[in-house]
Amino acid sequence: MAITFIWFKSCLIFLIVTICFGDLFDTVVESDKEAIKIFNEPRGSKDTDMYTAIKTVGDVYELLTKHLRIRNSSVVDMSKRLFERGTPALLTEVFSTDNLRVEFGWVDSDLRYFNYVYNDVQNKWNSFEREYKNASLYM
Secondary structure (H helix, E strand, C coil), rough: CCCHHHHHHHHHHHHHHHHHCCCHHHHHHHHHHHHHHHHHHCCCCCHHHHHHHHHHHHHHHHHHHHHHHHHHHHHHHHHHHHHHHCCCCCCCCCCCHHHHHHHCCHHHHHHHHHHHHHHHHHHHHHHHHHHHHHHHHHH
């Protein structure tokens, strides 16, 4: 019963995200670009916009990973496109956290939070990559 509810909830979230944002691939690409833009030129931006972009990328990968784990074939094409795109650019971009710290007026706890959010996306990408490789053997 609990597994059915979790599966239903995941499907519902996936449907809502798809309806609201259209193609998840485009959502990841746009959020990735937005994060990089703020990394490189934080002036005039808000850190909340940056966090939203970073978290959106991570949330999509987390959602797809959950669906791949339960062998939901409806996410295979989208997962393949994102897998072939490779590591999110925000994870490979070289930028200065010192610039972000100065521009946004961060203290040490803010920088730790940024590192947590950034590393969370890295972990979600790694999980997605691993799960996609496993799922592609069976689907």
